[in-house]
Amino acid sequence: MNILQIHNLKPRFPLYFPNCPPSLPLRPTFKIFTVSRIETPFDNKKEDEEEEDEERNLATNIAELEDLAPEGVVYQSTLRLVECSMFAAVTGLVYFLSNSLSIENYFGCFFSLPIVISSLRWGVAGGRKTMVATAMLLFVLSGPVKALTYLLTHGLVGFTMGSLWRMGANWGLSIFLCTIARATGAVGYVLTTSFLIRENIFALITINIHASLTFIFSAAGINTVPSMSFIYALFGILVVLNSGFFVFLLHLLYSVFLTRLGMKDLLRLPRWLEKAL
Template sequence: MISLKIHQPNIFLFVSQTTPLRSFLSHPNSPVPPRPRFSLKPNPLCFSPSQIQSSIYFKPLKVSELQPSVRPNEEGEEEEDLQNSPQLQDLSPNGAVYRKTLALVECSMFAALTGLVYFLSNSLAIENYFGCFFSLPIVISSMRWGIAAGRKTMVATTVLLLILSGPVKALTYLLRHGIVGFTMGALWRMGADWSLSIFLCTIVRALGAVGYVLITSFLIRENILALITINIHASLTFMFTAAGIYTIPSMEFIYTLFGILVLLNSGSFMFLLHLLYSVFLTRLGMRTSLRLPRWLEKAI
């Protein structure tokens, strides 16, 4: 049924189509369909072509009528949301990304400084004058950024010395200064007492000294440890003979005496190192992170 509107109001023409339009178009030689019947009946459900056209065509949208997708905020809440976003929080001075970057930069600078000073001190034969400061950067990194930062500083310094001076100097630094500084920094970071810290650092220092002697003996193809014990044995025999004691000490006694001497040397060195580092870190403003004895707190 097709409705056509005539210019008279509320008058519609209804055309009844008996033959489908599709079949008529597909067969042009087919007979003309019968003339449609016209009925002048008002149909309130039919729409005029102007109404159909207005319903089909959309109203063009102007640029000035576009509304922002974000609700305007007059009180600045939108800026606060942006500042509180995770991306901006990470880049803030208290954010995780900023602190990790700062820790990495400090560890790299400490490693570069330590490696350069150790390399120059070995080249100029003044290592004994700066030996007490080679473990300090590792302790500072551990106290400021955690045990992992101290380990990174130690590894970075060892790798740098391996590139600059070779494996011998790198192993020497690692055994005599690197592991000692890492042990001290880790114990101080965990809040250990001085007695425990000095005891463990003394053992680590003694083992590092013995390991350094063994590595040097392997490199020069000479048993330095045997030479040391033989010299101690000869010195004790001479002293006993001069004192009127005609006794030859056994090698077990010599080895025990050698271990005691190494522990005493390492213990005294670590005690002085604890004093020096405590005063130095206190001057740097890190006294609250230290657990000092009462007599040292009163003295400082």
């Protein structure tokens, strides 16, 4: 036997299993057991919740964009706050300077205009906020006396006029109520001044009126002395007439001014004035 050919001999059956028949060679077989992978069950509720969250977030983003639009709620509220603050600041500054420079009589007819504009643009609440903000600014700048004087002489008239114009009231009712507000403010101003200077200004006014009427009657040959009740009634009538004329002129001036500003659609003007404008 060739020793070099020994390595080519191949056994017909394995050496380690002598009992195995030679015709059936041993081939080890293995059974592969497959284990199914554990998967999470398909949950429709979680998917629905995620979709609802996405839709809710999208709706929130759209609502925020709509609020920031020029006609949105947030934009309009911010614009109202800014306009009322600016009107109050300008009015308070002009009133403070006019009092300091003693030129209040030249600008007195314009102190109520910012309140009227705020009421027409932003409603009664806007006019009220402008009036209160102006009074608080004057309270800080000039003290409580100037703030109260502004409220009595200009704030009440502007708030009443702006509220009535905002509600679409006619000029007859507006002039009547504004006259009452102006007369009430004038009387309140006199009472406040009397309290501050410790002097009865009403008594001084009525005494002067009584003396003037007595002199006129004596010069006219009328031998009569007017009673104090007549003097008080005459004083009240004069205050109401003065307030009525002043309010009527304010209506005319503000109507022309607001029409030139392009706010004619917000006004309810009489026919004769509308034709003239």
